[in-house]
Amino acid sequence: MSEVHAFEVWVASRPEFKQTINARSAGKAKYEYLRSLQETWPGYTFFDLRVRKLGSPRSSEQFIRNAKYRGVPEARCGQRVSVGEGHGVIVGHNSSANFDVLFDDDSPRYPGETLNVHPDSVVFDCTP
Numbered sequence: 001m002s003e004v005h006a007f008e009v010w011v012a013s014r015p016e017f018k019q020t021i022n023a024r025s026a027g028k029a030k031y032e033y034l035r036s037l038q039e040t041w042p043g044y045t046f047f048d049l050r051v052r053k054l055g056s057p058r059s060s061e062q063f064i065r066n067a068k069y070r071g072v073p074e075a076r077c078g079q080r081v082s083v084g085e086g087h088g089v090i091v092g093h094n095s096s097a098n099f100d101v102l103f104d105d106d107s108p109r110y111p112g113e114t115l116n117v118h119p120d121s122v123v124f125d126c127t128p
Contacts, residue, residue, distance in 0.1 A: 004089045004103060006054040007024055009033040011044055022057040022077050022091040057091065066093045070119040075099070082123045083111070085109045090122075 007029035010018040023029035056080030067075040086109035
């Protein structure tokens with residue numbers, strides 16, 4: 001099980017593009033940011049980005065609103081969960097109103113992957 005932290009990531013020349021990403025490392029946070037950035041701004045590279053560690057995982061207002069909408073108002077980013085045989089951490093949500101779960105590297109299912117998981121499939125407060 002690897003710890004997850006919140007990182008603030010932005011384009012060096014465009015500080016207004018700041019985004020908070022929950023990830024295991026600064027490099028992984030930059031990679032996730034770059035993937036989403038390249039959909040609309042394909043010219044940027046990994047070297048155009050800056051990152052700083054904020055600390056423990058953060059839940060955005062949008063995430064909290066999404067969790068309430070999905071009927072699990074207690075859900076927060078950084079919370080340990082299980083999905084079937086897999087164990088991981090909630091790191092965000094997506095446009096499907098589902099949770100993004102980052103699975104542990106040693107999880108029996110989905111090791112190291114971040115998957116779109118319906119809240120009904122999530123069991124909270126699990127221990128691997």
